[in-house]
Amino acid sequence: MSDLLHVSASPHVRSKTSTKTIMRDVAIALLPASAFGVYQFGIKALLLILTCVAASVLSEYIYEKAMKKPITTYDYSAVVTGLLLALNLPSTAPIWLAVIGSVFAIIVVKQVFGGLGQNFMNPALGARCFLLISFTSRMTDFSIDGVAGATPLAAVKAGEIVPIFDMFIGKTSGTIGETSVICILIGAVYLLIKKIITPRIPFIYIGTLLVFAGIFGGHGFEPSYLAAQLFGGGLMLGAFFMATDYVTSPITPMGQVIFAVCLGILTGIFRIFGGSAEGVSYAIIFCNLLVPLIEKVTIPVPFGFRKEDLKNEK
Structure with missing residues (x-):
């Protein structure tokens, strides 16, 4: 009879939450940053966003159709991947670059490894890093109306003073979705209220970076320097929308x-x-x-067991 206790019981707690509802909420949370990106960078930003989303969804549909796998385009995961990739592109990126990145994210990073839930890294960021390595000059061109300008973080690294308030509201150079901190925070609050994400990963991530920058950045804990590290670059977008990805972050x-x-x-x-x-x-x-590896060393011991017992069973 005791052996039966090792058999997992069926779930008794039911929830209306599904992959589709989670991904839909993430897409909704990204709308403020997307809208500001279009406002800041114009119609080209909108075209890049639409291209990435369409190419991601189409890539997923074609691959699954060709491989005779169940079609999963309805779950919004490809939409979120395309949207995140677009928000990580400069507004000067050509359309063909957005298509290549979208295909790489969906097919190479996601589908080849088994589809949603099996990918070993965030598809959008995997594609962005691929594009950064392959097309560096295109991915680091943050000029606006033909006028080149350094991003706030590049200016800080060069020892220049950056306008903190402009960084907070988004009047700076950068990728389409990373410039407006306030718009990113609106989306983050939405996800926290909906309990799609928890504050543990983003808050500890941001806090650790600020402490590290204060110790090793050469400016001590000067408020303006730390604010520039906080508001500059893709920290806020990455902390709340990509580091919290269910598939590629720990569950313990x-x-x-x-x-x-x-x-x-x-x-x-x-x-x-x-x-x-x-x-x-x-x-x-x-x-x-x-x-x-992190999950392997942090998995909790089931109630009634000892670590030694689990090792003996193995």
């Missing part, structure tokens, strides 16, 4: 803490000691690869 509470601390440290290393002023994308990608 302690694992999430370790994951977030690693994110903050790596982002700080890339920003302060690296050749580029930004480091959020690469930090998240690298930490995605560590998730299986």
Whole structure:
């Protein structure tokens, strides 16, 4: 009779939450940042957003149709991937670049490894890093109306003073979706209220980066410097919308803490000691690869067992 206790019971707690509803809420939360990106950068930004979403959905449909797999385009996951990729592109990116990135995100990062729930890294960030490596000049062109300008983080790295309030509301150079912190926070609050995400990963991630920047940034804990690190680049977008990805982040509470601390440290290393002023994308990608190991060492022991008992069973 005792052996029957090892058999998992059927779930008795039911919820209306599904992949479709979660992804739909994430897409809704990204709308403020998307709308501001279109307002800031014009019709080209809108075309890039529509292109990435359409190419992502179409890539998923064609691949699943060709492989005779169930069609999952209705669950909004491809829409979210396309939207996140678009928000991580500069408004000067050509349309063909958006198409290549979308196809790479859906087919190479997501579908080849088994589809939603099986990808080992965030598809949108995987595609962004691929594009950064392959088309560096295109991905780092943040000129507006033909006038080139450094991003706030690049200016900070060069020792220049940046307008903090402009960074907060979004009157700066950058990718389509990362400039307006206030719009990103509106979407983040929506996700927190809907309980789609928890504050553990984003808050610890941001806090760790600020402490790291204060210790190693060369400016101490000067408020303006820390504010520039906080509001500049893709930190806010990455912390709330990509580091919290269900598939590529730990599920254990302690694992999430370790994951977030690693994110903050790596982002700080890339920003302060690296050749580029930004480091959020690469930090998240690298930490995605560590998730299986993190979960292995932080998995809780079931009630009534000891670690020694579990090792003997293995």
